[in-house]
Amino acid sequence: LAKTTQPISMDSYEGQEVNITCSHNNIATNDYITWYQQFPSQGPRFIIQGYKTKVTNEVASLFIPADRKSSTLSLPRVSLSDTAVYYCLVGDRWSNYQLIWGAGTKLIIKP
Amino acid sequence: SAVISQKPSRDICQRGTSLTIQCQVDSQVTMMFWYRQQPGQSLTLIATANQGSEATYESGFVIDKFPISRPNLTFSTLTVSNMSPEDSSIYLCSVEGDRGTYEQYFGPGTRLTVT
Numbered sequence: 112l113a114k115t116t117q118p119i120s121m122d123s124y125e126g127q128e129v130n131i132t133c134s135h136n137n138i139a140t141n142d143y144i145t146w147y148q149q150f151p152s153q154g155p156r157f158i159i160q161g162y163k164t165k166v167t168n169e170v171a172s173l174f175i176p177a178d179r180k181s182s183t184l185s186l187p188r189v190s191l192s193d194t195a196v197y198y199c200l201v202g203d204r205w206s207n208y209q210l211i212w213g214a215g216t217k218l219i220i221k222p
Numbered sequence: 223s224a225v226i227s228q229k230p231s232r233d234i235c236q237r238g239t240s241l242t243i244q245c246q247v248d249s250q251v252t253m254m255f256w257y258r259q260q261p262g263q264s265l266t267l268i269a270t271a272n273q274g275s276e277a278t279y280e281s282g283f284v285i286d287k288f289p290i291s292r293p294n295l296t297f298s299t300l301t302v303s304n305m306s307p308e309d310s311s312i313y314l315c316s317v318e319g320d321r322g323t324y325e326q327y328f329g330p331g332t333r334l335t336v337t
Contacts, residue, residue: 143324154226154314154328155265198264202324210255212265 115199115213122219129186131216133199136180141203144175144182149196149215158197159184186218194220224249224317226329234335235305242301243332245315250295255326256288257314265314271298305336 116134123129135144143162147155159166161173161182172185186193198215225248235241245254256268269277269290277290291299302309312331319325 145324147326152331152333154316154331155326156328157319157325160325210267210270212257212267214264 114211115201117197117199117213117216119214120217120219122221123189124221125190126188129189129193129218129220131184131186131197131199131218132181133184133213134181135199135201138179138201139203142179142201143203144173144179145200146171146173146182146184147198147200149198155198189218189220191220191222194218223319224251224327226315226317226327228313228315228329228332230332231330232333232335234337237306237336239305240301240303241305241334242299243313243315243334245298245300245329247296247317251317252295253318254292254298255316256290256298256300257316259312259314259331260310261312268300268313302334305334307336310334310336 114137143160145160146158148158149155159168159171159173161175163175163179166173174183196215196217198212200212227246229244233241252272254271257265258268259265267280268283268288269279271277271290271292273292273295279285287303289301300313312333314328314331316326316328
């Protein structure tokens with residue numbers, strides 16, 4: 112099973128771009144990378160998913176290098192409401208279905 | 223995206239008793255998952271519940287302690303049996319995404335306190 116490693120916490124300021132990197136050295140060929148956001152007292156919420164190179168949606172970008180041993184979640188122009196825990200998961204649908212959750216990164220945005 | 227509700231949202235129970243948590247989805251889904259999240263910690267998968275088959279439990283979780291029902295494609299229950307203070311946690315259900323991705327949609331969670 113692929114295991115992920117993320118920084119335990121990060122601080123930033125409103126309006127800044129925030130990049131959170133996740134290491135997954137043992138990622139398998141069929142594994143996808145998915146990021147979730149969790150606010151206190153809520154279930155996690157899907158942010159973005161990718162397999163290789165770059166993926167962008169309305170809230171974030173995901174950068175994946177060619178070796179896929181890491182990935183970087185990029186949040187543009189963060190606001191106070193982006194303060195949350197961010198989880199990186201890897202896996203494929205047919206094995207562990209991305210059900211192994213690491214410790215996550217607690218992101219604190221300051222005014 | 224699926225909308226998931228859980229009941230109860232929170233409860234305080236005495237040790238030795240059991241609590242059944244309900245998870246309702248607004249659309250039919252094949253795979254449902256039950257997680258436990260202790261305060262300030264990450265999520266730990268308890269079991270996978272597919273309609274029409276027995277739940278599959280992860281290491282460290284057993285059916286006698288956490289029996290699961292999955293009577294149809296929109297509903298599941300998780301029972302926490304013979305509770306102890308160590309069972310105090312948030313219990314979350316999730317379902318697979320509806321777009322063929324590995325996305326999961328989560329319910330709001332049930333906060334359980336065992337005294």
